[in-house]
Amino acid sequence: MKIGLVLEESGPYQAAYITQWGTATKAAADYINKERGGFGGRQVEVVECDSESTTAGALTCANKMAAAKVDFVTGYSLNFGPNGVPVLEKAGIPVQMFPIATQDYTAANSFPLAGGSAASYPARALYSINKGEKVAVFTAVDSVPAQLALKQLEPIYQQAGGSVLNALIPASSADVAPTIAKIMQAKPEVVINSLSGVKGAALYAGLFAQGLDPSKVFGSGTLVDVDNFYAKVQPQAALEGSIYELECASPDDVTNPDVAVYRKAMKDYTSIEGRSQNALLGFSVVMTNFKLAESMGFANFTKESMAKAYSTQTVPVFAGASYSRAAAPKDYPAIGNPYVKYVRYAGGKIENVQEGWTNSATGKTEDKP
Template identity: 35%
Template sequence: MRRRTVRWAATMAALAVALSACGGSDGAVTPGSVPLPTGKPIVFFDITDATGLGGTSAAISQFTTGELAAQDYLNAQGGVDGRPIQVKTCDSKGDPAATTACAHGAIAAGAVAKLGLSVAWGENGFPVLKRAGIPSLNPPVNPQDLRDGEGSFVTAGSTEYEAQVYYAGSVLKAHSMVVFTDDNPSGQDHITRVKAAIENYGFDIELTPVLLPAGTADPTPFVAKAVRAAPDVILTNQSGAQAAQAYTAFYQQGFPVSRILNQGGAADYSSFFDRVDPKVANGALFSYAFANPDDMSDPQVVTYRAAMEKYAGVEGRSEFYEWGFANVMTLADIAKRIGVDRFDAASLKDFLSTVDDFPMFLGQPMSRRYATTAAPAMIRPQIQVLQFDDQKLTTVQPWFNPYDEMRRD
């Protein structure tokens, strides 16, 4: 922590003058406390499972934190051509009824778009907003998030499993693989997508699924089962406390962490890296849908990290923080492109339906041409692969579109 503080101090000193106009003291301000510009607000409605998901809810709430930090950062600079950004929030609780109620709340608030992460969204809140013509930017946690391209627009995370398979087969030269995942519909989808990716890339990889039953308190026996399969690579989607337990067990059983590929939401300092012995995590690989949060040579990362410190009181070294922040910043840029006087849900939906190479903050460009028959809502599939070592993330596979690498028969 001391080393990170010293490295960060130099960057923050350089940014102090630029951020001095943002108000507040040297510490973080309370989200939403920045005075709003006087124009008509542009309302984004965050529907996130802030409660109801036990240990995972803290990570999921990072979407909201990132959105609110972007709101305050933009409003401190006068909003979008004088119109303030307002991120209104609703706790969907992982519950169908609460999720549907939040969707109706978005309509009543005059929302331009739905943000945040709701696991029950696809079958509950999404149809409500689709009928109202309000675009949904929910991450791809339901089939509808990817398969309905008329009202759903996925800005990231839709190709992480495919990217992992490509990296495992082409870079790590894997011929055997374990998918270490939960025994639930999400885990089954994980396995299905990995199987399809292996075939589509034309790799000769033997796949062994290892499923963790719901409520597993100690993953050690399942880790042992995975290790006994003697795979070249293990793919997993464990995060937070579950990841800490699983990675510790893999380390203790002698499986090299540098042969474990995880999804970007697990590459989180507060819930994972800072909670395990560095030996347990050093070398771990992650597919990642946004800019490397430790790459301080990237001006957008510098802006982002400073804004998160200023307005949220956190470093923001997490894919979910970045995702929330990037969505709001990108929507503000779209409002400028459309024209703030004409920017509403209908104009945003029309824009996203035909978008072509529009830059995304902290990410690669969005384009409708990236959508596929299986995932018509996908507008930004590009992924990096990052590796954790010496208390920071480094990029080992630069940006690529996993679908561009698939075998063309």
Template identity: 25%
Template structure:
């Protein structure tokens, strides 16, 4: 693999299923608010993992089998960009670049790169800074990359805007802006953006035979608007929605949790950073709540496992990026890639962001299978838009197709549904289940 690395400077560089009756503006407004909420949680956390136990060292023969036969890329490199926040004051996501390096080595040695040609990577660290994010995008344009893969970023929209204007295709695992989500032209997003806050609680309610979801949510400027526009999605499923917003930093939530329990909550979902969720969980435990409980993935970290008794976490349903820690053959490929190409780089395969980077780069290459001729931004865009539905690498049961029809109101989304898992008495994932996955139409 060939790699170029750049660091952005402070200045800018150069030049549940969709209802047919829901307006595009409503869905995009909700997704824009969801993106802002997600960015706030990202910047307020120091990282997120799905299983804190490091796996045992991979068996060499098993790793070789997971990687598959050698299929070496040859010829003139195809240059792509990778942008992530990397090391910022709020969080250290620099492992995403390490995963990108390892994944590209794997793709070049075992998957013939892109159209048989080796992938060359140009990296840029945005540091969650809008100006630096814009600068990263402009540098990618100046370096003539054919596409950009974006990792975790609190400034995703600032990365997207210059690339979109330059017609450079962009692939995200998850996005955080209505502009990128609503782009029908050259943006491709691999996760169902409504899944954590709509599909998850609705599914848990249905499994429990409940008719109500009570959400305990961190009180941010976007939270009220988000749940105003997602409420119809709950109502369409026959589920009532009650949202209790609590300010960040509230250490003792016992009074609020008592009112929730007294009010027949149905099922409870907690939405916030791990510190917020710890207070909510301990408040619910203090008042004796023993009903169904759901949470977004940001809630469950090592800090949560240390601060909340395992008997309370047991049975909680959360979303998952990938089946981390399981014997799933799709995630075994990711683990083999890290063990083979990133062994001495300190990559923690239990980090959800690490799996997401592997998934995004691998899916980008998968979407370009069969590409021939000149590899240009326009050719890459056309190939991704024209690809048939395929399995999402690293996440058995999930599929993707980027023809704009997964959710026509937000045409950049390429997937429906996601993974759910329940926690054991140590707060760790057990089995994984794909939920809400349906074929994406022609």
């Protein structure tokens, strides 16, 4: 049983949260091999490839996966959508990368278990509007995806009688002070933040120093990472009560049996706790397919039967909601799981703001879609 794993392991796009996805994917393989008797008796092999933050690297990885005849491909790579997904579509290989590019959102062989920006931005906008927060500021590193996100946010706030201010930071700038000043001058009711790393940590600290309540800062799920983001923000009070959307269950919610399995496997087979969204998502892809194969009979699980299941039926997602192309937003037919959780970071824990899963397209909350 071969699982393809494509990651930005080098180059300018390499990041700790991408590494965590890979660590958790391999932990899931170890857990299945050592505690679940393999994939219906077959050992799970992870075929790994570094896409090197380049288009050429992404294409090389896609060709490697096709040549290795992997059963499906997962991972996190900014260039893989336009360069890798078409290659794997020709090879009949399902893809479950974290969705970033158009191909991830629309290709017939793409079945991402998270919604990416297609879910993140509408979910955050609808949540803040429902709370009466209609004056928003959006900040991120200026890029094509950030500009597209701004175009997603603007009509949602405008239809609610509100507005969203552009506070994007030039990619070449390391100084967030002008952005902090711009945000404070706007007196926003909510800050939609997608800054991560050093810039993200500086933003939270700077806004707190200027007197902004951290509960007014609404971060993306990628920031839900205890080791690689929360630990970097000083003082920790700058994070207290800050809000995030998650595209999986909270990695701290060990009352969820899936999360409990995940946390134990991370303890047993890795050197990290895995208290992050992207680590849990990496683990989830492997376990969702394991459970899908178990339900249909391992002997019946093939690339073709897997693709058919995701294309035509509802598939329960490990530590998540469910995947169903019938539930996909109109413009994103591959996003079969547009549901999110809302969480806050308080007292060093990632705690649920409300129960249930919220459809990012409609704002409707359900117990278990």
